[in-house]
Amino acid sequence: MHKKAIASIFALLLLIAAAGYMIINNDGNDPNSPADAGEWDVYYVQSGSDLPNCNSDTKGRLYYVEDDAGFQTCTSTGWTFVDLTGSAGLVGADGVDGMNGTDGALGAPGVNGTDGQDGADGEKGNVGETGGQGYPGQDGTDGEKGNVGETGDQGDPGQNGTDGLDGHSVLAVTTPAPAGTTMYCSEDGIRIDVGVDVNDNGSLEVSEIHYTQYICNGEGGQDGVNGTNGSASPNTMLTSISAPTLQACSSGGRIMKQGLDNADGGGIAQNGILESGEIDYTTTYCSNFVVTRQADISGGIFNGYANDIVVMGTRLYFEAGDGISGYELWVHETTNGSTWQVTDIRSGISSGFANYIVVMGTRLYFEADDGSSGYELWAHETTNGSTWQVADINPSGNGYAYDLTVMGTRLYFEATNGISGEELWAHETANNSTWQVADIMSGSGNGYANDIVVMGTRLYFEAKGSTDDFELWAHESTNDSTWQVADISNSGFGGRAADITVMGTRLYFEAWTSSSGHELWAHETTNDSTWQVAEIWSGSGHGNANEITVMATRLYFEAQDGSSGEELWVHETVNGSTWQVADINSGGSGMANDITVMGTRLYFEAYDGSSGYELWVHDTTTDSTWQVADIISGSGSGMANDITVIGTRLYFEAQGNSGVELHMMEIEHSITYN
Structure with missing residues (x-):
C-alpha cells in the first residue's frame, strides 16, 4: 500500500x-x-x-x-x-487481481507499413461476360456514290401553312411641280410619290415615301391648224368641278355639277358651257376640321395644361396639374377618351413635374423632383404602373436631365453632378448605369449639350468649349470620343447650332456669324463640310430659322427677311432654293410655331393679327394656307402647343373656355347630293 x-x-x-x-x-x-x-x-x-x-x-x-x-x-x-516512517516491512502477498477496466479510446492509426512483395499470379479465371458496347469509332471515309435509286411514290400533301399577315397598300400620289420649284423640271410638271401605307390610314405620309419621280412637260410646240367644229348636240353631258368655300368646308372638298348643254334656265344651247340653269345634279364632297377639348383636368376655368406630349401606342403621356396634386405625369387613352393621373411623384399640392418625356419600349423616362432629391432622372413602366428615380446624379442638389434623347438602349442628356458643371451624360438601361460622357468645359464650368440629335452611332449637339463659345459638337458612341465639329463664327464668339435637324447624312440648323447674323446652315457628315444654306435677311440682319421640320426633300421653318416679319418659309434641298411660303400677318409677324407634318399638310400655331394665336394649316399640294379653327373667338388666343399626331388626328394643348387643357383635331367627311 x-x-x-x-x-x-x-x-x-x-x-x-x-x-x-x-x-x-x-x-x-x-x-x-x-x-x-x-x-x-x-x-x-x-x-x-x-x-x-x-x-x-x-x-x-x-x-x-x-x-x-x-x-x-x-x-x-x-x-x-x-518522520514516523519505519523501516520497510516484508513484501506482502499479491492481492487478488482487480476487474479489468473499460477499454480506452482507439488511438490514431499508425503509419502504413511498406508494401510486401507481390504474390504469385493466380490461375487464369474463366472468361467473363461480354461488356457493354463501346463508343462509336470515327466515321470511315465515304464509299463511292451509288447509283440513283428509283423515284419513290409522291408523298401526301403537307398541311396548309398559317395565313401570312395582311399586306399594306401601295399608294401613289401626284402633285403639281411648277417650273423652278425642282431641279428636274425646267417647265411645269408632275411629281409622283410612291410608297407603302404602313399605318393603313389611306394617306401617303412623308415617312412612307419610297421613291419620287418627276414627269416634266416639254417645251411648248407650235399650235396646230384648228380643226373644223363638230356638230353640237343638246344631249351633251357637261361636268363642272370647283372647290367649296372654307367657311362651308374648312378642310377642303369638291363640288361636282352635272347637266345637259340644252339651254335650260335661259342658257345657251350647245355652247360647251354648263350654265347655272342647265345644272341637273350637284354632289358636294366636304371635309371639316373639328376641334374638341379632350379633358378638363383642372376643372372650371383653371389651367390643367398638357406639356411635353408623347405617344405610346394609343395613349398620350404628358405633364398636367389638377389643382390638387400639383403638376405630375398624366395619361390620355385615345380609344375611349379617358384621362387620369399616372403617379404622384411629389406627394401633396407640390409639383413633381415630368419634363423632357421620351419613350423607350414600354417605358417612359423624364426629369422630375420628389421634393428631397431635387430634379433627377426618373422612369415609369407602363406594364405594371411602377415609377421610380433612376439615378441621383447630384446628391447635394439638382442633377437635372435636359434634352433626353434615345439611342438604342441608352439615354443621352445634359446633367450636372455638382462638380463638373452641366455636361453630356448617359444612362444605360440594360444595366442601370449612369455616367458623365464628356467634360467639354473642363472644371466646374458648364459645357452644356443642347438640341441633341442622333445620326447612326453618333450624337450631334450644341456645346460650349474651353476656347470657343457655343458651336456644333459631336460624340461617337462606339469609341467614346467627343469633339467640336466646326468653328462657324471663327471669332471666339459662339456660332451656335440651334434647332438641329437630321435629313439623310446632313444636319440643318440655325447658326450665327458676325457678317450674316442668324441664318440657316448645314453640315454634311460624309465629308465634314459646313456652310450657310441661305441668306434670308441680307446683311447682318437675323433671318433666323426656327422650328425646322423635314417633309420629303424640303425643310419648313419660321424665318424673317426684314420686311414680312416672322413667317412660314421653305428650303428645297434638291436645288437649293429658299422662299417664303405665306405672309399670314401682312406687315407683322405671323409666326409658325410647333410645325408638325401630317400627310401632305403642315400644322402649326400662327397669328394673323386679328384672331390671336390659333391653329393653322398649309397644304403642300395646293400651296394654300389657312386657319384651322378659332378656338378662342375674336382676338383672344387659343394657342396650339405641343402638337402631336396619332393617325389622322392632332392632339395639342390649347386655351379654351375651361382654361388651358388637352384638345384634339380631326377631319370629318360628308357627301351631299342635290
Whole structure:
C-alpha cells in the first residue's frame, strides 16, 4: 500500500488513542496543557497555518497536520516535521487481481507499413461476360456514290401553312411641280410619290415615301391648224368641278355639277358651257376640321395644361396639374377618351413635374423632383404602373436631365453632378448605369449639350468649349470620343447650332456669324463640310430659322427677311432654293410655331393679327394656307402647343373656355347630293 495511506491510518490510530486518553484524563483544564506532563499528547490541525506559536508552552507537543498528512513538533528551532516512517516491512502477498477496466479510446492509426512483395499470379479465371458496347469509332471515309435509286411514290400533301399577315397598300400620289420649284423640271410638271401605307390610314405620309419621280412637260410646240367644229348636240353631258368655300368646308372638298348643254334656265344651247340653269345634279364632297377639348383636368376655368406630349401606342403621356396634386405625369387613352393621373411623384399640392418625356419600349423616362432629391432622372413602366428615380446624379442638389434623347438602349442628356458643371451624360438601361460622357468645359464650368440629335452611332449637339463659345459638337458612341465639329463664327464668339435637324447624312440648323447674323446652315457628315444654306435677311440682319421640320426633300421653318416679319418659309434641298411660303400677318409677324407634318399638310400655331394665336394649316399640294379653327373667338388666343399626331388626328394643348387643357383635331367627311 502507499506510504501516505499507511501514515494516514497510523495517524488516525494515534488520534483515536489520544482522544481516548484525553477523554479519560480530561480534568477540565486547557486541552493544550495535559494534566500529566509525562504523557505524550497528539493534537490535530487542518493545515500548517493552523499551528500555534512554537514557544515554551507548545514545546514538545506533537501535531498532526491534515493537509500535509504528517506530524510536526515544536523544537528549539521551531516547528519540525516528524518522520514516523519505519523501516520497510516484508513484501506482502499479491492481492487478488482487480476487474479489468473499460477499454480506452482507439488511438490514431499508425503509419502504413511498406508494401510486401507481390504474390504469385493466380490461375487464369474463366472468361467473363461480354461488356457493354463501346463508343462509336470515327466515321470511315465515304464509299463511292451509288447509283440513283428509283423515284419513290409522291408523298401526301403537307398541311396548309398559317395565313401570312395582311399586306399594306401601295399608294401613289401626284402633285403639281411648277417650273423652278425642282431641279428636274425646267417647265411645269408632275411629281409622283410612291410608297407603302404602313399605318393603313389611306394617306401617303412623308415617312412612307419610297421613291419620287418627276414627269416634266416639254417645251411648248407650235399650235396646230384648228380643226373644223363638230356638230353640237343638246344631249351633251357637261361636268363642272370647283372647290367649296372654307367657311362651308374648312378642310377642303369638291363640288361636282352635272347637266345637259340644252339651254335650260335661259342658257345657251350647245355652247360647251354648263350654265347655272342647265345644272341637273350637284354632289358636294366636304371635309371639316373639328376641334374638341379632350379633358378638363383642372376643372372650371383653371389651367390643367398638357406639356411635353408623347405617344405610346394609343395613349398620350404628358405633364398636367389638377389643382390638387400639383403638376405630375398624366395619361390620355385615345380609344375611349379617358384621362387620369399616372403617379404622384411629389406627394401633396407640390409639383413633381415630368419634363423632357421620351419613350423607350414600354417605358417612359423624364426629369422630375420628389421634393428631397431635387430634379433627377426618373422612369415609369407602363406594364405594371411602377415609377421610380433612376439615378441621383447630384446628391447635394439638382442633377437635372435636359434634352433626353434615345439611342438604342441608352439615354443621352445634359446633367450636372455638382462638380463638373452641366455636361453630356448617359444612362444605360440594360444595366442601370449612369455616367458623365464628356467634360467639354473642363472644371466646374458648364459645357452644356443642347438640341441633341442622333445620326447612326453618333450624337450631334450644341456645346460650349474651353476656347470657343457655343458651336456644333459631336460624340461617337462606339469609341467614346467627343469633339467640336466646326468653328462657324471663327471669332471666339459662339456660332451656335440651334434647332438641329437630321435629313439623310446632313444636319440643318440655325447658326450665327458676325457678317450674316442668324441664318440657316448645314453640315454634311460624309465629308465634314459646313456652310450657310441661305441668306434670308441680307446683311447682318437675323433671318433666323426656327422650328425646322423635314417633309420629303424640303425643310419648313419660321424665318424673317426684314420686311414680312416672322413667317412660314421653305428650303428645297434638291436645288437649293429658299422662299417664303405665306405672309399670314401682312406687315407683322405671323409666326409658325410647333410645325408638325401630317400627310401632305403642315400644322402649326400662327397669328394673323386679328384672331390671336390659333391653329393653322398649309397644304403642300395646293400651296394654300389657312386657319384651322378659332378656338378662342375674336382676338383672344387659343394657342396650339405641343402638337402631336396619332393617325389622322392632332392632339395639342390649347386655351379654351375651361382654361388651358388637352384638345384634339380631326377631319370629318360628308357627301351631299342635290
